[in-house]
Structure formats: structure tokens, C-alpha cells
Amino acid sequence: MNFKTYMNEKRMMVDTRLAELLQTDVTPFGPLYEAMNYSLMAGGKRIRPVLMLSVLEALGKNAAPYLDIACAMECVHSYSLIHDDLPAMDDDALRRGKPTNHVVFGEGIAILAGDGLLTFAFELMARQRHIDPDKIRQCLYTFAHAAGPAGMVGGQAFDLQSEGNKDIGLDGLRLLHRSKTGVIFKAAIDMAAILGDAEPSQRQALDTYALNMGLTFQITDDILDIAGDEAILGKPVGSDVKNNKATYVTIFSLEEARNMAQKAAAAAIAAAEPLGEKAWFLRELVSYMLVRTM
């Protein structure tokens, strides 16, 4: 199977399941569910859930029983996008090719739609009765730690604090990217390693892969913010500059950022080598991240 077919198949599995999970007609809180579904089902590459499922397959496991855990990751990601776009944060009006949640539903409902997706994700994980309860406990801990104040929420706070400060340097930038974005990719991989009974040597390879693929993804995101095409990207170009963000492009140059992304990608591909043929998708995913346009 080639990269595109694999990616599309997995993305469709995730989309189909997500559409089943959050029905709008079973609740007196219809408008809230509508707002949650609006962002969740607006498209999106579904990289985090696909990554989780593909690591399970790289470990030789059947990924299907873990689809809901992968969907929970997408719920948390969608929440983070809704909140990231709010006027109090990046104040962006376009996401996944559509007006942002607060533009359509107002700030109050957008905040609650984010809160709803975040909490629903953990409910969904906790109700997976067919999975070993200790593995679920480990996954809940791993994902909550990654998404919370020690991870993504902390990273987002650091991002806000760093606005206008180009002196954070490479170390600051690494911390920012690792916590804001990288931890969620790492959590996808860690949860797959827990659920898929990864051996210590496989864990080690996956850890190095996670670090470098997260970096590749985020440097490319920084590059696309300057050099991307809004119509393809589905979100505003120039948002980082508008908000005076410290990024690989605003601190270094476009060319240096491209070199850094290439180095990180090469390190990720090398790290996945010992995982063998079954991990082919993980290597191709990193190559895709370098050239993605959306």
C-alpha cells in the first residue's frame, strides 16, 4: 500500500467514527454539540490519530480495537484549535478552510465547545471496557499529562508570554514547540507503545522518532505561516507575524528553518529504521511533513 492510500484509509476510519460519536440530536444541549461538531468535522489531516494507529501497526498489532482512543486524540486537538483561534489567543478567523468557531457561534459557545471536546475525550477513553484497565489508566495519565499544564497548555501559555520576544533563542523555541505541539505527537506514540506492548528497544527508537517528527511538523508549520497558500492551508498566512510570535522563521530565516526541518526529518527517519519494514509509514509520514502544503 502506498502512503496516500494508507493515510486516506485511516483518516476515513477516524472520520466515520468521530461522526458516530458526537450525535447532535440526543441532547437538550444541541447548539453546544453543533459547535463541537462544527470544528471536529471541519476536515483536518487527522495526523495524530493516524500516527497512533500506524505505530500500533508498526508494532505488529491490529489497530482497530483502539480507534476510539485515536478519536479521543482528535477531540483534544480540535479543542486546542478552537481555543488557539480565540480573540484572547491568536485571534484568527479561518481554520480548516472555514470561519473559526467563535466567529460562527460566539466566544462563549466556542470556549464551551473546546471544554466539551476536551472532557468528552477523557470520557471516551475511560469507557473502553474491552481494553486492559491498567493500560487505560496508563493512557489516561500519559495523555492528560501531555495535554495539560506540564505539556500543551503550558506550551500555549509560554507561547503567549513569548509574544514580541525574539530573544527566547533556540532553547526557548525548542521548549515552546516541544510543549505546545510535540508532546501531543509524543503522547500518540507513547499510547500506541503502551497498548501495543512495545519492547524497551522499540520504545527507545519511538522516543527519538517522536521528538524529531514533532519538530519537523512544527518547523514546517512555521514555514507555512509565511510561505503557505491560505486557500490550500485553510488557515491564515501571516498569523505568527501579526501576533509577533517567536518561530523558527521569525527568529532564524526561511532557509535556515528549512534546513532545520530537513535535519529533524532525517533524524526521525533514521530513528525509525530499527523498527523494520512494518514501520514504513512512520518514515514516509516524516517525508510528507517536510513537503506538506496544508
Ligand SMILES: CC(C)=CCC/C(C)=C/COP(=O)(O)OP(=O)(O)O
Ligand atoms: C491549550 C491550547 C489552546 C493549545 C493550543 C495548541 C496549538 C493548537 C498550537 C498551534 O500552534 P499555532 O498557533 O502555531 O498553530 P496554527 O498555525 O495552526 O494556528
Ligand SMILES: C=C(C)CCOP(=O)(O)OP(=O)(O)O
Ligand atoms: C499544532 C498545530 C500547529 C495546529 C495545526 O495542526 P494540524 O496541521 O495537524 O491541523 P489540522 O490538519 O488538524 O487542521
